[in-house]
Amino acid sequence: MKTIGILTSGGDAPGMNAAIRAVVRTGIYNDIKILGIKQGYSGLINGDIQEMNLSSVADIIHRGGTMLRSSRSEEFQTEKGFKKAIDVLNIFGIDGLVVLGGDGTLRGAKKLYDAGIPTIGIPCTIDNDMGYTDYTIGFFTAVETVVDAISKIRDTSTSHGRANIIEVMGRHCGDIALYSGLAGGAESIIVPEVEFNMDEVAKKAINGRNRGKLHHIIVLAEGVGNAYDVAKDLGEKTGIDTRVTILGHIQRGGTPTTFDRVLASEMGRTAVELLLNEEGGKSLGTKCNNIIALDIEEALNTKKEFDVKMYETTNLLSI
Ligand code: F6P
Numbered sequence: 160m161k162t163i164g165i166l167t168s169g170g171d172a173p174g175m176n177a178a179i180r181a182v183v184r185t186g187i188y189n190d191i192k193i194l195g196i197k198q199g200y201s202g203l204i205n206g207d208i209q210e211m212n213l214s215s216v217a218d219i220i221h222r223g224g225t226m227l228r229s230s231r232s233e234e235f236q237t238e239k240g241f242k243k244a245i246d247v248l249n250i251f252g253i254d255g256l257v258v259l260g261g262d263g264t265l266r267g268a269k270k271l272y273d274a275g276i277p278t279i280g281i282p283c284t285i286d287n288d289m290g291y292t293d294y295t296i297g298f299f300t301a302v303e304t305v306v307d308a309i310s311k312i313r314d315t316s317t318s319h320g321r322a323n324i325i326e327v328m329g330r331h332c333g334d335i336a337l338y339s340g341l342a343g344g345a346e347s348i349i350v351p352e353v354e355f356n357m358d359e360v361a362k363k364a365i366n367g368r369n370r371g372k373l374h375h376i377i378v379l380a381e382g383v384g385n386a387y388d389v390a391k392d393l394g395e396k397t398g399i400d401t402r403v404t405i406l407g408h409i410q411r412g413g414t415p416t417t418f419d420r421v422l423a424s425e426m427g428r429t430a431v432e433l434l435l436n437e438e439g440g441k442s443l444g445t446k447c448n449n450i451i452a453l454d455i456e457e458a459l460n461t462k463k464e465f466d467v468k469m470y471e472t473t474n475l476l477s478i
Contacts, residue, residue, distance in 0.1 A: 160434055161191065162192040162252050162254050162255075163192070164193075166197075167199060167227045168230065168232070168267065169284065170260075171225045172298075173285075173296075174296035174300065174415040174420060175224070175259050177296075177415060177423035178259055179219070179225065180220055181427025182257050182428075183195075195211045197227055199260070200240075201230040205247075206247045208247075221415070221420070223411075224412060258281070259296075261284035262459060268442070269456060272439055279434060281296065281423075281426045282295040285328060287335070288334070291451075291461035296426070298338075300414075300415045301327075301335055304406070305327050305339035309376055309378070313344075316374035320400065321401060322393055322400070324377050324379050324390045324402070326379045328406070331382040332463060333465065334465075336349070345473070347375075347376075349378070350383065360377060361392075363375075364397050365397050365399075375399060375401075390403045426443045426445075429452070442458035
């Protein structure tokens with residue numbers, strides 16, 4: 160193992176730069192050449208590759224986004240594109256690969272491993288939708304962003320006696336809504352994992368209004384449906400003036416939280432050390448605060464469990 164490549168792929172996530180920094184510095188510490196592959200699997204196919212040194216990753220641990228940039232590569236899914244990627248890895252003499260991203264990225268990592276390239280996956284996505292790990296890098300930074308938005312929206316909703324439907328990201332996973340709704344003190348949380356009843360949401364808002372509450376914050380996970388439909392329905396059922404805030408890509412940026420920086424740094428180091436130990440084909444995760452390494456196949460096949468108990472807590476505490 161003399162040369163290791165690193166790439167970031169799919170939706171970017173705060174903390175990716177901290178992981179890149181850890182991979183580069185652990186590699187250099189072990190006299191390994193680290194090649195940065197730009198723009199994910201697209202950059203790999205196009206040979207958009209540069210050698211990294213200690214200065215390449217200076218002053219990035221606190222930066223959101225990914226200094227290597229990212230992409231969602233259709234070409235990599237084709238046989239021709241995949242073969243080009245393998246050829247490039249051989250041309251550059253890359254002996255091992257560290258890939259940062261979500262489930263799609265890990266599926267690509269598995270394909271490369273099956274083609275003989277020792278590969279390690281690091282779970283980076285704000286969605287926290289990978290069942291084999293307690294948390295993915297970027298998740299808590301996105302939650303922090305949403306909690307800050309909830310606080311700001313609560314101010315103006317109180318001033319005007321309004322309800323506000325705050326739509327958050329997460330694709331088909333409700334964890335951003337769940338964690339930010341609980342931490343932000345939302346009145347209701349609507350997630351894809353739990354059937355919701357609009358009459359119940361309306362009743363809670365009316366009861367709150369009757370005891371003098373001047374705001375009603377409903378956090379809606381994007382995987383459920385259209386925030387404007389929910390707002391219209393709530394307004395009609397309650398008579399409460401209702402607005403919509405779609406947070407969108409603001410959840411993908413910002414300086415990573417301490418937790419995401421620590422997780423990213425530990426995983427970056429572990430990834431290099433696994434490759435040095437000839438243990439490719441693994442996906443890193445965190446379980447009960449320990450870094451774990453699972454076969455990528457097993458990681459991808461682990462079903463995401465929704466935290467129903469936490470969901471019940473959010474309902475209980477917002478009576
Ligand atoms: O997977 C991360 C994510 O931010 C999802 O939560 C969101 O639905 C999607 O990416 C948005 O994709 P894009 O950045 O391609 O618009």
